[in-house]
Amino acid sequence: MIDVRALAESEFRSAHDLFRRALLLPPCKDDAWENTRGRYELGRVLGAFDGGELAGTAMATTNELAVPGGQVAAGAVTGVGVRADRTRRGVLRGLMRAQLDDAAKRGEPVAMLHASEAAIYERFGYGLASRHRKVELERARVVFRDDAPRGGQVRVLDWEAAISLLPEIYRRCVVDRPGTIGRNEAWWSGMRQYLGDGCLVAVHADEDGADDGFAVYEPKPGDGGTTVDVHDLKGADATAVAQLWRFLLGIDLVDRVVGHVRPLDEPLEWWLTDRRRCAVTEVADDLWVRLVDVLAALRARSYGAAEPVVVEVRDAFLPDNEGGYRIGPDGVERSTAEPQLSLDVSTLAVLYLGDQLPSTLVAAGRIEMRDPAAVAAADRLFATLETPWCGTGF
Numbered sequence: 001m002i003d004v005r006a007l008a009e010s011e012f013r014s015a016h017d018l019f020r021r022a023l024l025l026p027p028c029k030d031d032a033w034e035n036t037r038g039r040y041e042l043g044r045v046l047g048a049f050d051g052g053e054l055a056g057t058a059m060a061t062t063n064e065l066a067v068p069g070g071q072v073a074a075g076a077v078t079g080v081g082v083r084a085d086r087t088r089r090g091v092l093r094g095l096m097r098a099q100l101d102d103a104a105k106r107g108e109p110v111a112m113l114h115a116s117e118a119a120i121y122e123r124f125g126y127g128l129a130s131r132h133r134k135v136e137l138e139r140a141r142v143v144f145r146d147d148a149p150r151g152g153q154v155r156v157l158d159w160e161a162a163i164s165l166l167p168e169i170y171r172r173c174v175v176d177r178p179g180t181i182g183r184n185e186a187w188w189s190g191m192r193q194y195l196g197d198g199c200l201v202a203v204h205a206d207e208d209g210a211d212d213g214f215a216v217y218e219p220k221p222g223d224g225g226t227t228v229d230v231h232d233l234k235g236a237d238a239t240a241v242a243q244l245w246r247f248l249l250g251i252d253l254v255d256r257v258v259g260h261v262r263p264l265d266e267p268l269e270w271w272l273t274d275r276r277r278c279a280v281t282e283v284a285d286d287l288w289v290r291l292v293d294v295l296a297a298l299r300a301r302s303y304g305a306a307e308p309v310v311v312e313v314r315d316a317f318l319p320d321n322e323g324g325y326r327i328g329p330d331g332v333e334r335s336t337a338e339p340q341l342s343l344d345v346s347t348l349a350v351l352y353l354g355d356q357l358p359s360t361l362v363a364a365g366r367i368e369m370r371d372p373a374a375v376a377a378a379d380r381l382f383a384t385l386e387t388p389w390c391g392t393g394f
Helices: 009-022 030-039 091-105 166-173 185-195 238-248 294-300 345-352 358-363 373-382
Strands: 002-006 045-050 053-067 070-082 110-113 131-138 153-157 200-205 211-222 225-235 256-262 279-285 288-291 309-314 323-328 331-335 341-344 367-369
Touching: 002 091, 009 030, 009 045, 009 053, 009 070, 030 185, 045 091, 053 091, 053 110, 070 091, 070 294, 091 110, 153 238, 166 185, 166 211, 166 225, 185 211, 200 238, 211 238, 225 238, 288 294, 288 345, 294 323, 294 331, 294 345, 309 345, 309 373, 323 373, 341 345, 341 358, 341 373, 345 358, 358 367, 358 373
Parallel strands: 070 110, 225 256, 309 341
Antiparallel strands: 002 045, 045 053, 053 070, 110 288, 131 256, 131 279, 153 200, 200 211, 211 225, 309 323, 323 331, 341 367
16 A cells, blocks of 8 residues: 655655665765755655655645746646655556645646656656757857847856846746746756856846846867857847857857757757758757646636637546536637547647647547547647747756
8 A cells, every 4th residue: 555645854855865766876965965955845745655665756846837828837846756666556656646636736737847758657647748959069160140130248157146147037038938937046056056066157138238148058178179068048039049159159169069958949050151050969858747727727828819629638647627628719618519629638738838739639649630620720729929948957
């Protein structure tokens, strides 16, 4: 019998060490724990006990998620791990159910996570809601076009000088892009610990002197030359982003610049005289989303101009969500009308932020089409102007 309960603060470190062991990492050292413990929220750290022993753990932090046209309260799920000798006994299932039940009680219509393995979370109703890419550029072969955005100034700061500026710049940069989430003080402290002391920060200021973008980057000398890893780059507009890239690609003694976890629609290659010099070397999962309360989650976002569509949602893990929903530009309501499209809640999550269109998932067999005319209308309803992107690990 698996018993799941919220852990006391005195049990947090044991849970953290179990999580690390599940990732094949050693227990954290004392100084690392001091920088990590602030992420743990009392009441949101769960432990699963088997025979009185801690067999698994999962935690969530309180956050918000930007959705098309608005914001929604969301639990950011992380620290999920099961002991290697307790797998396949229902430990993870018990943790997921308790966590989603807790999110519902807290009034969070959405849960979200970054998945270490893609096959795990769909069975609990999560779906891949955004993706990111990795880009690599040889500095000596990159030339910016004359018509690429330009303006403002870039200055370089060490971490101590930058940390007081970055949270506010970040808030300015991610006001309404679907997929972006909040970053609290504990997140920024954890980022410093994760990246180490080799990172520098470039801050962009606009023509009026207001800071509106930043890049956290790390020079890494090696036998094949020096690489600059760009870990985090955000800008309030195209000018800030382009100017930061122009700065990074202009640093002397650098051979290669690698941008990690970049948005799919970032126009970096279109700012170059030869777009092939921006090599996309990876497209990977970004944010996974679970609609805990389907009606509230659907109502939190806006929709394009189209005829309403009645969608049937299946949700075996949280059956209260099952049923029909009439989705239109004027809002969302429960519906008993004949459904035009039918899909699982994990597939609905793929549509939620706009990463994929319904027609794509109809073609993939993930959506059952009962009224062919509804597909084009659903595409217009769920389409977004901006590709969703989280770009924040947790």
